[in-house]
Amino acid sequence: GENVEQHPSTLSVQEGDSAVIKCTYSDSASNYFPWYKQELGKRPQLIIDIRSNVGEKKDQRIAVTLNKTAKHFSLHITETQPEDSAVYFCAATGGSQGNLIFGKGTKLSVKP
Amino acid sequence: NAGVTQTPKFQVLKTGQSMTLQCAQDMNHEYMSWYRQDPGMGLRLIHYSVGAGITDQGEVPNGYNVSRSTTEDFPLRLLSAAPSQTSVYFCASSYSNLAGPNEQFFGPGTRLTVL
Numbered sequence: 001g002e003n004v005e006q007h008p009s010t011l012s013v014q015e016g017d018s019a020v021i022k023c024t025y026s027d028s029a030s031n032y033f034p035w036y037k038q039e040l041g042k043r044p045q046l047i048i049d050i051r052s053n054v055g056e057k058k059d060q061r062i063a064v065t066l067n068k069t070a071k072h073f074s075l076h077i078t079e080t081q082p083e084d085s086a087v088y089f090c091a092a093t094g095g096s097q098g099n100l101i102f103g104k105g106t107k108l109s110v111k112p
Numbered sequence: 113n114a115g116v117t118q119t120p121k122f123q124v125l126k127t128g129q130s131m132t133l134q135c136a137q138d139m140n141h142e143y144m145s146w147y148r149q150d151p152g153m154g155l156r157l158i159h160y161s162v163g164a165g166i167t168d169q170g171e172v173p174n175g176y177n178v179s180r181s182t183t184e185d186f187p188l189r190l191l192s193a194a195p196s197q198t199s200v201y202f203c204a205s206s207y208s209n210l211a212g213p214n215e216q217f218f219g220p221g222t223r224l225t226v227l
Contacts, residue, residue: 043220043221045218093213097160097168099170100213105152105154
């Protein structure tokens, strides 16, 4: 079945710097790759997603890139702010029903 | 719209007890799922449903049962609670995946402790 690896597990940056989180997946049939942000004690919330027919997508300070050949995708956050501090999860679809398989998460800390 | 709701928010059980975690959505979503979240493990799929009357197992189904009698509700039953089931449980829903995957909306979670 699908396996999603996420790196790094923790990331600390200075306010204003960029942050990059990388994920790899195993199932070449995966066609949907969302990123979720989870603040402490809260539910995961979608921040950006990309489908397999697109190589890059951007939404203000957040961008996601997808390399289907290498089976990896990345989240890029520019001009980081303290409110970006949270745990970020990548996911990829697995199986015939399109279930999401999640990475183990990256704890991002943005220091003022 | 209330979105996805879950009850209770917190629960403490003794080993061997049974209970049902409730999940409801008012967005007319066909797809519903249950995840458990453990420290350092991400979100793992327990069971899912693609529509009323249809359920299937996810990655970690052992010790849990589900049913889907209506589009709105998707309860998760713990048959005989074990300490290994101590976790935070999230319910999620989305529009049908038949035409391709869609954004999943998560409920607020239930924090379960089994003593």
